[in-house]
Amino acid sequence: MTVTAKASDLRTEYRSFMEEHVYPREEALNREDDAAQELLAALRARAKAAGLWAPHLPPEAGGSGRGFLSYAHLNEEIGRLLWAQYVFNCQAPDAGNGEILHLFGTDEQKARWLAPLVDGDARSFFSMTEPDVSGADPTGLRTSAVLTDGDWVINGQKWFSSGAEGAAFGIVMAVTEPDSEPRRRMSQIIVPADAAGVTIEAVPILGHRGRGWTTHCEVTYTDVRVPAANLLGERGAGFLIAQKRLGPGRIHHVMRWLGQMQRAFELMCARALEREAFGGPLAEKQTVQNWIADSAAEIQACRLLTLDAAHKIDEARDARVEISLIKFYAADVLSRVIDRALQVHGALGLTDRSPLSHMYAAARGAHIYDGPDEVHRMVVSRRILQAFASGDGWGFE
Numbered sequence: 001m002t003v004t005a006k007a008s009d010l011r012t013e014y015r016s017f018m019e020e021h022v023y024p025r026e027e028a029l030n031r032e033d034d035a036a037q038e039l040l041a042a043l044r045a046r047a048k049a050a051g052l053w054a055p056h057l058p059p060e061a062g063g064s065g066r067g068f069l070s071y072a073h074l075n076e077e078i079g080r081l082l083w084a085q086y087v088f089n090c091q092a093p094d095a096g097n098g099e100i101l102h103l104f105g106t107d108e109q110k111a112r113w114l115a116p117l118v119d120g121d122a123r124s125f126f127s128m129t130e131p132d133v134s135g136a137d138p139t140g141l142r143t144s145a146v147l148t149d150g151d152w153v154i155n156g157q158k159w160f161s162s163g164a165e166g167a168a169f170g171i172v173m174a175v176t177e178p179d180s181e182p183r184r185r186m187s188q189i190i191v192p193a194d195a196a197g198v199t200i201e202a203v204p205i206l207g208h209r210g211r212g213w214t215t216h217c218e219v220t221y222t223d224v225r226v227p228a229a230n231l232l233g234e235r236g237a238g239f240l241i242a243q244k245r246l247g248p249g250r251i252h253h254v255m256r257w258l259g260q261m262q263r264a265f266e267l268m269c270a271r272a273l274e275r276e277a278f279g280g281p282l283a284e285k286q287t288v289q290n291w292i293a294d295s296a297a298e299i300q301a302c303r304l305l306t307l308d309a310a311h312k313i314d315e316a317r318d319a320r321v322e323i324s325l326i327k328f329y330a331a332d333v334l335s336r337v338i339d340r341a342l343q344v345h346g347a348l349g350l351t352d353r354s355p356l357s358h359m360y361a362a363a364r365g366a367h368i369y370d371g372p373d374e375v376h377r378m379v380v381s382r383r384i385l386q387a388f389a390s391g392d393g394w395g396f397e
């Protein structure tokens with residue numbers, strides 16, 4: 001799992017771009033106002049012109065990707081700053097939507113929906129979670145789609161459709177096969193955001209002022225009609241496609257969190273060395289030293305677990321347990337490391353003068369989105385116990 005020279009050079013290129021163009025504008029971007037939107041558009045144009053664009057997708061899908069492992073290394077750089085994923089056009093949920101359109105879309109769907117996404121001319125959302133039933137257990141989702149006179153007619157209410165405000169289209173999970181077994185009841189359907197009967201309302205959440213990309217939206221579908229050809233993949237394959245999307249998507253999140261952890265860690269070390277209290281630098285206090293040592297161990301454990309999962313995905317091996325393991329473990333480490341770094345900064349850590357306040361608020365969602373911690377722990381322990389009971393050791397390599 002060593003980094004190839006090519007992957008290492010590419011990481012240096014992304015780092016240089018971020019140092020020159022993105023870090024100096026972080027405070028302005030954090031304001032999420034009109035000026036920040038314009039700035040982001042200009043940075044995207046510059047990144048695209050530099051060829052640092054859509055690194056999550058392979059060239060045949062229009063991206064510049066070189067496999068999952070290489071992307072893991074790159075994302076440690078991109079993840080250091082929340083806005084960088086938007087600058088390089090590899091942001092959630094567009095990244096995951098791009099991947100499933102590439103894997104399951106027809107040629108026509110790819111031309112109409114995937115191409116503008118990869119080019120950065122359109123944004124999208126993924127509409128699965130609903131306010132009235134558990135998102136952790138999506139077998140109970142209720143939004144329905146009925147094939148009527150050659151159209152899907154969709155009715156239901158979703159929320160937490162990230163980025164829906166200003167998006168061109170969404171991919172909606174809807175019940176199309178109500179009589180099938182729970183995991184074959186749903187399909188994925190592409191819905192233009194301006195279709196009659198679609199209403200989108202942003203719901204502000206902790207950590208985001210919420211503009212366009214960073215909105216989390218309630219989306220209502222009332223007798224929305226889209227052509228039968230907007231079905232993505234097969235009827236009843238919604239879950240299977242969601243798993244294809246969410247598995248690598250979870251690893252994408254963790255890769256970016258590694259960048260956040262590493263940055264918080266570096267801020268903690270720098271502050272501990274420069275700030276003096278009780279006759280010496282904070283770096284000489286045992287508690288702070290423990291935080292630094294524990295954080296270093298935990299970050300490195302996350303890094304190795306992430307690379308292990310990425311390596312298995314690249315080799316097309318089953319990585320379900322590895323993905324769940326790293327999803328809940330890394331969310332814990334992310335929160336702990338940012339919290340320790342913030343504490344070492346004292347009151348400064350809570351202000352907008354430090355990136356830590358923004359990072360702290362954004363990190364909380366990591367325990368919930370793409371499956372709550374408890375569900376991922378359940379997946380891991382179930383698999384281990386099954387393997388143990390059947391005498392297969394602990395069930396994964």
Ligand SMILES: Cc1cc2nc3c(=O)[nH]c(=O)nc-3n(C[C@H](O)[C@H](O)[C@H](O)COP(=O)(O)OP(=O)(O)OC[C@H]3O[C@@H](n4cnc5c(N)ncnc54)[C@H](O)[C@@H]3O)c2cc1C
Nearest residue numbers: 126127128129134135136160161162365369370371372374
């Ligand atoms: C920032 C953010 C972005 C998101 N973006 C999207 C998006 O783009 N599209 C989309 O469709 N959804 C999105 N979501 C929604 C997300 O996927 C759901 O919130 C998540 O799946 C949990 O569903 P829920 O909120 O309905 O929680 P519930 O299912 O109501 O669960 C509530 C709590 O119950 C506990 N729990 C659940 N199951 C178990 C169990 N088996 N054992 C023990 N405890 C359990 C957990 O603590 C859990 O947090 C986003 C969420 C966030 C926070």
